[in-house]
Amino acid sequence: MTPEKFDVVILGGGNAGIGVTGPVRRAGMSVAMIEADLLGGTCPNRGCTPKKVLVAAGHALHEIERASIHHIGVCKPKLDWAALIDREKNMIKDIPANLTRAMARRHVEVIKGHAAFASPNAIRVGDRELEARHIVIATGSKPRPLPIPGAELMITSDEMLSERELPGSVIFVGGGVIALEFGHIYARSGAAVTVLEALPQLLPAMDAEAVARLQAESERIGMRARTSVSVKRIEKANGRLRIVFSHDGAEHAAEADRIVNGAGRVANVDTLDLAAGQVEHANGRVAIDRHLRSISNPSVSVCGDAVPTSPQLSPIATYEGDIVGRNIVEGPKYTPDYASMATSVYTVPPLASVGLTETAARQTGFAIDVHVNDMLDWFSAKTYAETVAWSKVIVDRATDRILGAHFVGHSGQELVNIFGLAMRFGITATQIRDNVYAYPTFSSDIKHMLGHG
Numbered sequence: 001m002t003p004e005k006f007d008v009v010i011l012g013g014g015n016a017g018i019g020v021t022g023p024v025r026r027a028g029m030s031v032a033m034i035e036a037d038l039l040g041g042t043c044p045n046r047g048c049t050p051k052k053v054l055v056a057a058g059h060a061l062h063e064i065e066r067a068s069i070h071h072i073g074v075c076k077p078k079l080d081w082a083a084l085i086d087r088e089k090n091m092i093k094d095i096p097a098n099l100t101r102a103m104a105r106r107h108v109e110v111i112k113g114h115a116a117f118a119s120p121n122a123i124r125v126g127d128r129e130l131e132a133r134h135i136v137i138a139t140g141s142k143p144r145p146l147p148i149p150g151a152e153l154m155i156t157s158d159e160m161l162s163e164r165e166l167p168g169s170v171i172f173v174g175g176g177v178i179a180l181e182f183g184h185i186y187a188r189s190g191a192a193v194t195v196l197e198a199l200p201q202l203l204p205a206m207d208a209e210a211v212a213r214l215q216a217e218s219e220r221i222g223m224r225a226r227t228s229v230s231v232k233r234i235e236k237a238n239g240r241l242r243i244v245f246s247h248d249g250a251e252h253a254a255e256a257d258r259i260v261n262g263a264g265r266v267a268n269v270d271t272l273d274l275a276a277g278q279v280e281h282a283n284g285r286v287a288i289d290r291h292l293r294s295i296s297n298p299s300v301s302v303c304g305d306a307v308p309t310s311p312q313l314s315p316i317a318t319y320e321g322d323i324v325g326r327n328i329v330e331g332p333k334y335t336p337d338y339a340s341m342a343t344s345v346y347t348v349p350p351l352a353s354v355g356l357t358e359t360a361a362r363q364t365g366f367a368i369d370v371h372v373n374d375m376l377d378w379f380s381a382k383t384y385a386e387t388v389a390w391s392k393v394i395v396d397r398a399t400d401r402i403l404g405a406h407f408v409g410h411s412g413q414e415l416v417n418i419f420g421l422a423m424r425f426g427i428t429a430t431q432i433r434d435n436v437y438a439y440p441t442f443s444s445d446i447k448h449m450l451g452h453g
């Protein structure tokens with residue numbers, strides 16, 4: 001077999017892989033992208049975008065729940081789950097074809113198939129071998145395999161986004177982002193939802209006080225959460241599923257129609273034959289330097305969810321892809337900086353966050369001012385009859401810089417971007433407070449969030 005030659009071969013056509021193509025194509029390099037499944041990867045096909053369609057329905061149910069406060073009489077809402085799933089699928093159906101056209105316009109050769117290393121500078125896909133000066137691993141992540149009996153009985157977010165029947169009851173193993181987001185959708189749609197988390201806190205990476213607010217709201221809509229559990233096994237039980245776990249020193253069992261693996265996602269690199277590529281790795285984690293290059297084979301770079309050390313978020317995948325692309329063109333100059341990356345957990349209402357939690361800020365030894373506000377009595381929250389409206393802004397006393405901002409409700413998923421912008425470009429807390437905001441908006445409350453009466 002005569003190898004075909006490219007400047008860059010990218011494994012995976014998700015946010016990260018597509019992010020690489022911009023800089024390298026602008027530099028005139030020849031590029032092949034190998035994709036085993038749908039172009040676009042997880043975010044548009046099995047993640048953010050379809051999930052948000054379901055979240056939007058949850059939001060509508062939340063508004064209907066409070067209609068009477070606005071003196072609007074409504075009947076009990078009736079959700080047609082199958083039609084909602086059809087709406088979600090319809091929204092995303094054209095994305096892979098649109099991206100195929102976009103890649104063709106960019107002169108990226110997209111090859112369908114499963115890629116694996118043939119040698120340190122060559123990739124095998126089907127009966128083709130591609131030789132490249134630069135190889136990029138952008139193969140994303142997959143649900144963490146759980147070493148418990150009956151783990152194969154669990155479903156994942158893929159099935160939750162596809163099954164046209166609303167389950168009567170759902171148990172999530174893991175109390176992270178997927179469990180909270182889908183748990184809210186299911187609970188608001190009428191399913192009984194239980195979340196079993198191994199650590200003492202749901203959403204362990206998030207600010208503890210923010211999580212407590214969200215947990216209270218989750219319980220208000222009927223969700224049950226248990227933390228510090230150890231799941232032992234899952235088994236079939238009379239057409240349903242039973243999960244056995246220990247909690248508070250005792251063994252418990254619970255039954256549900258569906259049990260979901262919400263225990264995190266791991267880099268999807270185990271079928272790449274990394275050894276053939278001389279790419280050093282351990283426990284599914286590729287060893288990389290600060291420029292996202294393999295330590296043992298610097299002609300190989302990694303970006304997106306396949307990076308074992310950075311948050312698994314779609315904008316971060318695109319950002320890392322762009323950094324890898326620019327490093328390929330200009331040499332190893334760029335390193336990622338995640339400090340001001342905003343994120344939201346799309347519960348209804350959402351938990352939004354950027355920067356350090358209060359605990360992390362205190363651990364770093366900064367002298368900090370922490371502005372915490374329960375805003376339920378504020379005019380904007382009362383106008384919209386919010387059920388939770390809470391903020392925490394952490395400011396470095398020495399520099400007046402924002403170190404972190406956390407919100408539950410109150411359009412936090414939008415406000416968090418203002419704080420991310422401030423952190424990234426060095427806008428101080430005083431400057432954000434002194435800005436003139438359109439009124440009445442949730443943003444105009446920022447002044448008061450920062451202690452300006």
Ligand SMILES: Cc1cc2nc3c(=O)[nH]c(=O)nc-3n(C[C@H](O)[C@H](O)[C@H](O)COP(=O)(O)OP(=O)(O)OC[C@H]3O[C@@H](n4cnc5c(N)ncnc54)[C@H](O)[C@@H]3O)c2cc1C
Pocket residue numbers: 011012013014015016017034035036037038039040041042043044046047048049051113114115116138139140141157178268271272303304305306312313314315317346
């Ligand atoms: C249910 C869910 C909801 C999410 N919601 C959000 C959200 O709201 N906001 C947010 O920021 N993030 C969200 N995420 C995370 C986000 O989707 C990911 O961080 C992002 O898609 C990662 O992009 P990527 O390019 O690294 O990987 P992917 O998008 O997974 O792309 C990797 C691609 O590589 C392909 N591939 C894998 N192995 C091979 C191989 N050997 N050969 C060829 N191709 C291969 C795969 O088919 C895939 O298309 C969500 C994730 C999930 C699962």
Ligand SMILES: NC(=O)c1ccc[n+]([C@@H]2O[C@H](COP(=O)([O-])OP(=O)(O)OC[C@H]3O[C@@H](n4cnc5c(N)ncnc54)[C@H](O)[C@@H]3O)[C@@H](O)[C@H]2O)c1
Pocket residue numbers: 146173174175176177178179181196197198199202203204229230231261262263264265311312313343344345346
């Ligand atoms: N809105 C968003 O941005 C969004 C939405 C969905 C998913 N995602 C991304 O997808 C990734 C995967 O989501 P996720 O919710 O699966 O992961 P996660 O990392 O958010 O949460 C996993 C949780 O499972 C717990 N856990 C692990 N093993 C367990 C076990 N054996 N028993 C009980 N609990 C266990 C962990 O302690 C953790 O709290 C996340 O990293 C996230 O970045 C992002």
